Amino acid sequence: MSIRTDEKLLMMPGPxxxxSRVLLAMAKPMINHRGKEFSAMYGEIQSVSAELFNTKADNISVISGSGTAGMEAAIGSLNNKTDKILAIDNGKFGQRFKKLAGKYGTVVPLExxxxxxxxxxxxxxxxExxxxxxxxxxxxxSSTAIRNPAPEVGKLAKKYGAYFILDVVSSLGGDTILMDEWGVDIAVTGSQKCLAAPPGLSIAAVSEKAAEEMKNITTRPYYLDLLAYRNSATKELKETPYTPAVSLFYAxxxxLRMVKEEGIQNRINRHYLMTKAVRDSMAAIGIEMFPTLNQYSAYSNTVSAMKAPAGVDGEEIKKALGKRGIIITGGQDHLKGKIFRVGSMGATTPLNIMNTMTELEFVxxxxxxxxxxGAVDDFASEAMKDLY
Ligand SMILES: Cc1ncc(COP(=O)(O)O)c(C=O)c1O
Structure with missing residues (x-):
């Protein structure tokens, strides 16, 4: 006997x-993607997204493609092959930016x-x-559950006249993003993380300055050309350059309506308290957090990474929890077996966190x-008491 898919609890850092409200929205009939109805939906998506990014609605475009499509669009649309791109790599997704930077520009890695x-x-x-x-x-x-210092890097970008591309794939909707204040030129996110929509869409926020510079880029990708997306998204009848995944737009x-109903700050607080509940529970039973922080970094607001205890493979913990119906994630690449990760993104509830912590303790x-x-319950519920 095994647990049915619909009985499983997804506690991964996305998807x-x-x-169900969001799933049901996808059952609506198709519409003309170059018509008024689509334009109105796109406008609503832009306006709520802009509140989450803290930028102007005109800066928002939606790409039919997962978060990586947004990353590739950002790197490729803003840089020519000879342009130097400083790619900061302290995890799997930073490494991905580094690879993309090498494809479209001249990568200067910082590992x-x-x-x-x-x-x-x-x-x-x-x-310098x-x-x-x-x-x-x-x-x-997300691969190491660390929040990197975006405001500080934004200041350095400004000081040295560099453009700043920031991936907020696993933080937008679950943590504060101040695109304009931090001096971010392009920020990209994915639909399947803190926004609690299905995978398949990437939202890109592009500043006017970045859009201006894109005109000088001769090697902009074709399907992932952010300038084309921005131009289409800012027309009176808003649209995408190519046929969008209409059902995913509905979702x-x-x-995003659910984000507004909850309130953006409430949602960010909920994410904070849920990740704190995970950390406090782990501390109560002597499990160490994986990231090493400095004065500018922080534990992630949306995912937690723990060191596998001595003599135990992190994959074993993941598998044992999976058999009990709770799906968590292990480490990627060389971290496989060494860490395990619990997401607290999107529509995750305090009850989901409590269940996960008590089952994890049992495992x-x-x-x-x-x-x-019996040690984790009190710590987890104390951390989340403001959510009840
Ligand atoms: C921080 C971060 N960036 C980028 C990605 C890639 O997004 P996708 O898998 O949607 O292409 C992920 C996915 O886990 C992520 O966590």
């Missing part, structure tokens, strides 16, 4: 459980061990060496890591 914080001194050294056109960084590095529209007990159960 996340999608509320830190995965799980370590970004050293701003090293960022400045690279900028000169000639950096763009900086690419992940805000919330995103409904998911650790059965694996011989802890000698008794």
């Amino acid at each position: 996340v459980t999608v509320p 830190f061990e995965w799980g370590q914080s970004v050293d701003l001194g090293k960022v400045e050294e690279k900028l 060496a000169g000639d950096i056109k763009s900086i690419a960084m992940i805000h919330n590095e 995103l529209q409904e998911a 650790l007990f059965t694996l011989g890591v802890i000698e008794s159960t």
Whole structure:
């Protein structure tokens, strides 16, 4: 016997459980994607997204493609092959930016061990060496559950006249993003994380300055040309350059309505308290968090990464929880087996966190890591008391 898919609890850092309201929105009939109805839906998506990014609605475009499409669009649309792109890599997704930077521009890598914080001194050294056109960084590095210092890197970008590309794929909707205030030129997110929509859409926010510069780029991608997306999205009849995934737009529209109903700040607070509940529960049973913080970094607001306890493979913990119907994630690449990760994104509830923590505690007990159960409940519910 095994647990049915619809009985499983997704506690991964995306995709996340999608509320039935959002799933049902996808059952609506197709419409003309070059008509008034689509334009109105696109306008609504732009306006709520703009509140989440803290930028102007005209800066928002939606690409039919997952978060990586947004990352590729950002790097490729803003840089020519000879332009130097400083790519900050302290995890799997920073590494992805580095690879993309190498494809479209001239990559200047800045690598830190995965799980370590970004050293701003090293960022400045690279900028001082000169000639950096763009900086690419992940805000919330989901592979290691660390929040990188976006405001500080934004200041350095301004000081050295570089464009700033920021991936907010796993933070927008679950953490504060101040695109304009931080001096971000392009920010990109995905639909399947803190927004609690299905996978398949990427939202890109492009500043006017970045859009102006894109006109000078001769090697802009074709399907992922952000200038084309921006031009289409700012027409009186809003549209996308190519046929959009209309059903996913319906879902995103409904998911963003739910964001508004909850209130953006309430949603960010809920994410904060749920990740705190995970950390407090883990501390109560002696499980260490994986990231090493410095004064400018923080634990992620949306996902938690824990070190696998001595003598236990992180994959075993993941599998044992999976058998009990709770789907968490392990480490990626060389971190496989060494860490395990619990997401608290999107529509995740305090009850989901409580269930996950108590089941996780039980699994650790059965694996011989802890000698008794019953320690996590009080810590988790204390952390989340303002949510009840
Ligand atoms: C921070 C971050 N950036 C980019 C991506 C890639 O997004 P996608 O898998 O939607 O292409 C992810 C996905 O996990 C992510 O967490």
